[in-house]
Amino acid sequence: xxxxxxxxxxxxxxxxxxxxxxxxxxxxxxxxxxxxxxxxxxxxxxxxxxxxxxxxxxxxxxxxxxxxxxxxxxxxxxxxxxxxxxxxxxxxxxxxxxxxxxxxxxxxxxxxxxxxxxxxxxxxxxxxxxxxxxxxxxxxxxxxxxxxxxxxxxxxxxxxxxxxxxxxxxxxxxxxxxxxxxxxxxxxxxxxxxxxxxxxxxxxxxxxxxxxxxxxxxxxxxxxxxxxxxxxxxxxxxxxxxxxxxxxxxxxxxxxxxxxxxxxxxxxxxxxxxxxxxxxxxxxxxxxxxxxxxxxxxxxxxxxxxxxxxxxxxxxxxxxxxxxxxxxxxxxxxxxxxxxxxxxxxxxxxxxxxxxxxxxxxxxxxxxxxxxxxxxxxxxxxxxxxxxxxxxxxxxxxxxxxxxxxxxxxxxxxxxxx
Numbered sequence: 001x002x003x004x005x006x007x008x009x010x011x012x013x014x015x016x017x018x019x020x021x022x023x024x025x026x027x028x029x030x031x032x033x034x035x036x037x038x039x040x041x042x043x044x045x046x047x048x049x050x051x052x053x054x055x056x057x058x059x060x061x062x063x064x065x066x067x068x069x070x071x072x073x074x075x076x077x078x079x080x081x082x083x084x085x086x087x088x089x090x091x092x093x094x095x096x097x098x099x100x101x102x103x104x105x106x107x108x109x110x111x112x113x114x115x116x117x118x119x120x121x122x123x124x125x126x127x128x129x130x131x132x133x134x135x136x137x138x139x140x141x142x143x144x145x146x147x148x149x150x151x152x153x154x155x156x157x158x159x160x161x162x163x164x165x166x167x168x169x170x171x172x173x174x175x176x177x178x179x180x181x182x183x184x185x186x187x188x189x190x191x192x193x194x195x196x197x198x199x200x201x202x203x204x205x206x207x208x209x210x211x212x213x214x215x216x217x218x219x220x221x222x223x224x225x226x227x228x229x230x231x232x233x234x235x236x237x238x239x240x241x242x243x244x245x246x247x248x249x250x251x252x253x254x255x256x257x258x259x260x261x262x263x264x265x266x267x268x269x270x271x272x273x274x275x276x277x278x279x280x281x282x283x284x285x286x287x288x289x290x291x292x293x294x295x296x297x298x299x300x301x302x303x304x305x306x307x308x309x310x311x312x313x314x315x316x317x318x319x320x321x322x323x324x325x326x327x328x329x330x331x332x333x334x335x336x337x338x339x340x341x342x343x344x345x346x347x348x349x350x351x352x353x354x355x356x357x358x359x360x361x362x363x364x365x366x367x368x369x370x371x372x373x374x375x376x377x378x379x380x381x382x383x384x385x386x387x388x389x390x391x392x393x394x395x396x397x398x399x400x401x402x403x404x405x406x407x408x409x410x411x412x413x414x415x416x417x418x
Contacts, residue, residue: 045152046271080110155191190299279332338371
């Protein structure tokens with residue numbers, strides 16, 4: 001058991017490290033929206049995407065605060081029963097402080113009751129966590145109406161441009177060339193902040209291994225670790241392709257499709273993999289049908305996946321999917337005789353259709369336009385968009401539908417405030 005003296009030393013050590021932390025790049029969120037109300041602020045997302053840095057950015061708005069990081073091996077035996085001791089030590093360090101920042105709160109079972117109690121006592125609380133289901137279930141049960149949630153991802157393209165010092169306000173020839181060069185790197189390398197900062201080629205593999213073993217294998221007691229890792233590598237190598245639990249089980253020789261279903265669920269909870277459903281008016285058919293699987297970051301995908309051929313089209317599609325998630329969109333894919341990559345819906349209405357094609361050429365131009373047009377007709381829209389690497393044009397189909405062709409990098413910049 002940790003003595004109060006040792007616990008106080010750990011808290012002071014952590015606060016010193018936190019205060020000295022590089023404030024990093026300002027993220028594309030409205031900070032004031034979360035600071036000015038008294039709700040608990042929950043920052044969730046994959047490991048190493050910048051949650052602690054965002055916490056530090058929020059902390060800069062306060063004169064004093066308490067800080068605790070539960071992702072610390074020295075605190076491995078801490079339980080919810082120790083929270084009262086923590087508060088006594090906090091108050092000893094800074095008596096009048098009413099703001100608390102806590103990293104990786106989900107590591108302490110029973111944390112939600114403590115957070116509810118001190119919130120009711122008038123504390124402003126900021127929390128981070130790396131497990132989607134754990135946070136959601138506990139928040140919904142104990143903290144209904146008391147919290148606001150920020151789902152954080154690795155850098156968006158506009159955040160990367162800020163990190164690189166590239167302005168996107170006016171597109172001069174030089175600026176456009178700089179943006180295209182930055183986009184080429186972003187498409188392949190992704191947006192994990194520490195990887196972009198230091199360029200260590202092993203960083204993404206180490207981060208991936210941390211997530212696999214600490215957040216999934218250890219937490220859920222997975223025994224068939226080799227088969228599980230093979231499944232993850234297969235999913236990363238085939239991001240954006242349709243699959244079923246049966247087909248995935250056969251591909252990596254896992255006996256039970258139900259095991260695959262559970263594994264995919266664990267990957268989603270750790271923010272590594274995301275399922276996309278085919279749109280269907282019947283929820284039963286929608287959930288029972290084929291799915292597409294996307295991954296958190298192109299850089300991590302390329303560090304882990306088998307790459308047998310040039311797959312820039314898949315990378316482009318994965319990048320757009322993650323950006324749509326970042327924007328909080330409700331997303332599906334369309335498939336009848338033709339296909340459309342992304343249906344965006346809002347309040348039970350389809351608002352936008354996106355087709356992703358690295359290059360509209362003589363081979364696939366008609367197919368891409370036909371699939372998008374079929375989706376427009378099915379969803380009663382007169383316009384749709386094809387996102388490409390760097391093509392731009394307006395197309396009027398024979399049946400009077402408008403197709404906007406635009407570069408992905410421009411779409412990323414113009415929609416960054418959404």
